[in-house]
Amino acid sequence: MLQEDIFKKLTAHCKEYGFIFQSSEIYDGLSAVYDYGQYGVELKNNIKKYWWDAMVLLNDDIVGLDSAIFMHPDVWKASGHVDAFNDPLIDNRDSKKRYRADVLIEEFLEKLSEKINKEVAKAARRFGEEFDEAMFRKTNARILDLNQRLESVRMRFVEASEKGDLDGIRQLIIDCEIADPVSGSRNWTEVRQFNLMFDTRVGSVSEDANTIYLRPETAQGIFVNFMNVQKSGRMKLPFGIAQIGKAFRNEIVARQFIFRMREFEQMEMQFFIRPGEEKQWYEYWKDKRMKWHKALGFSESKYRFHDHVKLAHYADAATDIEFDFPFGFKEVEGIHSRTDYDLSQHQKFCGKKLQYFDNELNKSYVPYVVETSIGLDRMFLTVLAASWKEEKITKANGQEDERVVLQLPPLLAPVKLAVFPLVKKDGLPEISQKIRDDLRFDFACQYEEKDSIGRRYRRQDAIGTPFCITIDHQTREDETVTIRYRDTMEQERVPVGKLREIISEKVSIKKVLEKLY
């Protein structure tokens, strides 16, 4: 089957079985925003728990945090988000290239002043020794003309920029007859402002309203709480702060289902270390995080590292853990050595010391940071893509059949077990419900009595339930039931009293986490 078809089927499956719905679907939907349905939310919560336990539960030196989405606007000035992602963009319809409108105009201005300089240089050659440059610039008609043009364009540009007048900027590009450097075409689209960050207003009324941003990453909430956590928790370096939370980015193109969304969830851990030890901790977390992924038991060839060659302004080393999605290898998690960039920036902007006194070294310093940052929604997609199978099976009577099964790792499955009476009579439903009522405190359970037993098995396969317990007539005699395994479809007869123990062992998160430490 084509990979592309697999992806289509996977997304259809997500909707059909209540994992993911498009946001506001009854109002025609909201682009690049999705809701998690009844099974989606369970799977997502299980992924969070797997991550949280691997980070916070099992590491003495990592603690959790839940910082607010709203933060002081200066946070984003310090982090560089306000300046770095605020560009007016324009497309050329013929070349299909996108440009920063302000850069096009600046380049045009640059060209004009070059022209002036060339004229001056030409004149200088012509007049030789007695050339008076200042006089020439003041009197030459050509230069005056060019200068006037340059100044008028610059004025309009500054005015339009200050007012955020996008139409004015476009008009300027047209009036200056600026052409696409690639195609020479002047067929431009509208100018649009693409801000990375969404903003909103805080305050009772608009008159003294304050613009604040919806955070584009959770990391800054950790950085601004560094001192709080370090002091109140009496944390010694090295130590880490972990956080799971929503983040928002106004993506220019958001596509590929939940891979790139405008509202998404991150699981981030910032590990604070002594300067000079960054290489060693970077390698440590690279290794640890890859183990976390592989411990789920999917094919190892689905994962790879992708080291960044071009580094962001704050990093001195960076790598992605990529997963082989149906649409190719794509980033799921990033591990970055962020140096002391963030804390230093905040120290500068807030005017307070963000330093740690190291008893061993007997001095204070701004700690370095190694970050692990994983997209929860991308992780969710990873798990689904790796689990979704369309199988051909041969029935008892020799006929070919198909089944769709989510081979989820049991610890992540939204429903751990389903309990069925083989038939809806002879007291079997009552016995089944009693068993379910007993097990529901320990596992996410379902009870179903409708439809043929085979159909019920298939429904559970489709949502990835690893175990189905069936109560038959023999149960009434010897208190045994059958347990049917999702992946092999094989059955085993076991005593009712042993169910809890058997299933606990198989859905154990401990068994998986033990592979990590």
Next chain:
RNA sequence: GCGGGAAUAGCUCAGUGGUAGAGCAUCAGCUUCCCAAGCUGAGGGUCGAGGGUUCGAUCCCCUUUUCCCGCUCCA
């Protein structure tokens, strides 16, 4: 954002300028002792939205929204 394609029942799709169809799914009942698609019955659609042409539009035209593919962008 640009270019191309799509949108009809929960899902997969058929269909016609003149009152909207199938299969599966759902619900109720029957049947059924282990791997879906037996039987009977029922519910469910202003044919994505808005406008135009027309006596009449799900169908023709325009606009718009959403999704898919390609390009582009991406810390």
